[in-house]
Structures are given as structure tokens and as C-alpha cells.
Amino acid sequence: MKKTAEKVTIIGAGPGGLATAIALRKQGIDAHVYEKARDLRPVGAGLGLMPNGLRCLDAIQPSILNTLKNSGCQLQKTTLKTISGETIRTNESTTMAKYGQPTVTIWWWRLQQILASFLPPDVIHLNHRCIDFEQNENNVVTYFENGKTAQADLLIGADGANSVVRQKLIGDGEPQYLGSMSWRAVLDYKEELLPPDEAIIMKGEKSLFFIFNLGEGNMNWIAQKVLSEASFSSTPAETKSRVFKEYANWNELVQKVIEVTNAERILETPICQRLPLKQWSYGRVTLLGDAAHLMPPSSGQGTNTTFEDAYELAECLGNCPDLETALSTYDKRRIQRTAIIQTRSAKEEEFQNWLYDYDPKSESRLKPWQETVTV
Ligand SMILES: Cc1cc2nc3c(=O)[nH]c(=O)nc-3n(C[C@H](O)[C@H](O)[C@H](O)COP(=O)(O)OP(=O)(O)OC[C@H]3O[C@@H](n4cnc5c(N)ncnc54)[C@H](O)[C@@H]3O)c2cc1C
Structure with missing residues (x-):
């Protein structure tokens, strides 16, 4: 019998929630995942898995890594180009x-599918939107919008950037806009647009455009632009014409890639962060992944640090003498490292905005570079 937790409720079937469930079940803990979506549909965009994240998945279950490597794309080169399309290097x-x-590089949805395939189907409960929880010294009860409840020894909030669990536990409001908007989309892979193992990065004055393969016949683009106010399109067609407009004077490759993209597949997202917390775990509730340490994508570490969390939380629950020690050890192992990564990623975003916002006609150009994020 586990002294830390026998039964665990995990909110969110994203990369964090699913990897944690696999890791906990390997420790003999009865972990269940509750997801608000009605089904696991092809959503999200592409992301990059790096050595630190891959090593943690390998430590959780080595066969996951082989499946991911076969399904995603193993990047061999990155080409940097100007906005007119000339290769810099x-x-x-x-x-x-x-x-x-x-x-x-892999599609968020494929990553979700692959991780889900390592769990018994009956431990993933779809159409369960968490709305609240209550804890006492013996257990924690989670409430769902569909009227159901789940009782467990521990509740893990792996419910992403707008975490309901974090809101109830910490109550620190909405994520903070960092001054850039992003547009991302997955489309069918076309060799005439992109060599199979290469990523293309194009940098303009206030904008970026990335194109990379995701494996299994899919590719992805990410556009990011410095914009002081976050603003949103009202329809998919409007989103697509907005991207066309923002990238109007960019090269033919960018125009082609946008043109062949289904407007319904374009995700329009503000780049946000949350400030690092001093504590993630309170009583029988803790946080993991974006819910714990939402960071901007500049260092490509969102999902990778989430896999680090999953591995460490399972180690703590598997090896510590009691729940309180397990959760305080988890906080100790994870908070400092993720705060450093969050702060560095946010500084990179702030720095780019300060750099590119310089405008000889504006008084704000005289504003000095200020480091506003503290660990
Ligand atoms: C432009 C961009 C590019 C990025 N590129 C990279 C990259 O290259 N590499 C990288 O590592 N990361 C990248 N990221 C970040 C990455 O997408 C996230 O960090 C990662 O998906 C976090 O995983 P998660 O499981 O914590 O949260 P999520 O992936 O957000 O999953 C949360 C899950 O919880 C569910 N949920 C939410 N609320 C509830 C509720 N109330 N009840 C039940 N279920 C709920 C959601 O439906 C979802 O399935 C990028 C992000 C952006 C915006």
C-alpha cells in the first residue's frame, strides 16, 4: 500500500496530464485523467521535443520515446532566411x-494520441470539465460540470494556461500578455515547400515565421508578431486574411504556405506567461505543466519542462514516506528550475519587443531596458 497516495485525480489530458498518469500507474498508483473535451480530436499545432523532455519520457517508459521518434520528425538542420527568402545560413x-x-517535432494531437495509447482507455474520462474541488485532511473531492464527482488522495491540476485548479488554489488571475500575437497551423506536408528534415526560420523586424515538418505527412508553420495590444479575429477567414496582411511583403514561400492552409486550422494565440510561484502544492492539491509554470515559447520548453514535472512528481510519490513530504520535495525539485526557465524565456520576449519597438518618432524609444521579471 502506498503511503503517499493510492488514488490520484489528474485534470487535463494534455501532454502533462497523460505523461503523469503513465508515470504514476507505473508506480502502482491508481491515477485517473479527467478531460473537458468530448473526444481527442486533431487540434493544436506542432511543438519541439528537446533532449531534457525526451530523457524524462524515456525514464517514464522507454517505448514512448521510440514511438515518438518514429511518428514525429527528427530535425537535422535549421535554415535561417531573410524575409525576402535569401538564405543567411x-x-x-x-x-x-x-x-x-x-x-x-510533432503535432500536439499526435503526442496526445501516443501518450493516451500507453494508458488503459477506462482511466481517461472525457467530457469532464473540472469546475471546483474541496479538500480536507482525508481526501480531495473534484466537481465536474456534468454533475459527477471524483474522490482521491491527491488532485493534480494539469489543466493548462487557464487552469481552473490554479485559480481555486492560488487565485492569481489571468495569464499576462507579453506583447506578441502568434498564429499557428498544421497542414499536409509538401516536399516542394520544405525539405523533410529541415526547419526554416525567417526573421523580420518585428515578426518571425517558422516552418517545420511534423512527420506522418504533416507540416506546421508558426508566425509571431510584436503587437502592443492583443487583438482577435472574429472568423477563421478573417484570421487567414489577417496573417496574409501581416506577412504581405514576405517571400513567396510564406505566401504559398499561408495560401494552402485551411483557415479553420489556424490558431490565433496571444503569447502569455505567468509569474513564477513560490509554492505549487497545498494540502492534497498540486499543479503541473502550463498550469504551474506557463512560459512564452521562445526557448521551446513548455512541453519539455512539463515532462520533467511528470517524472519528478511520480518519483516523489513513489519514494517519499508520506504525501506531505512527497509534495514538498516535488516543489523543491521543480520550482527553482522552472522559474529560471520561465524568467529567461520571458526576458527573451521582452528584450525582442524593446529592441524592435524602437521608433525615432516615439518618445517611448527613450525608455531604458528594464528587467521586470524576478524569480
Ligand atoms: C506558439 C507556441 C509554440 C509552442 N512551441 C513549443 C515548443 O516548441 N516546445 C514546447 O515544449 N512547448 C511549446 N509550446 C508550449 C506547449 O504547447 C505547452 O507548454 C504544453 O502543451 C503544456 O502541456 P500541459 O499538459 O501542461 O497543458 P495543455 O497542453 O494546455 O493541456 C491541458 C489539457 O487540459 C484540458 N483542460 C483545460 N481545462 C480543463 C478543465 N477545467 N477540466 C478538464 N480539462 C481541462 C485541456 O483541454 C487540455 O487537454 C508552445 C506554445 C505556443 C503558444
């Missing part, structure tokens, strides 16, 4: 040689 990927793991 091509860098060979060094992650394998330096860190023993490649960089794998």
Missing part, C-alpha cells in the same frame, strides 16, 4: 551529438 542540428537525443 544553415545550421546542422547538434542536439544528438551534444546531448544524446535529437530534436523531435
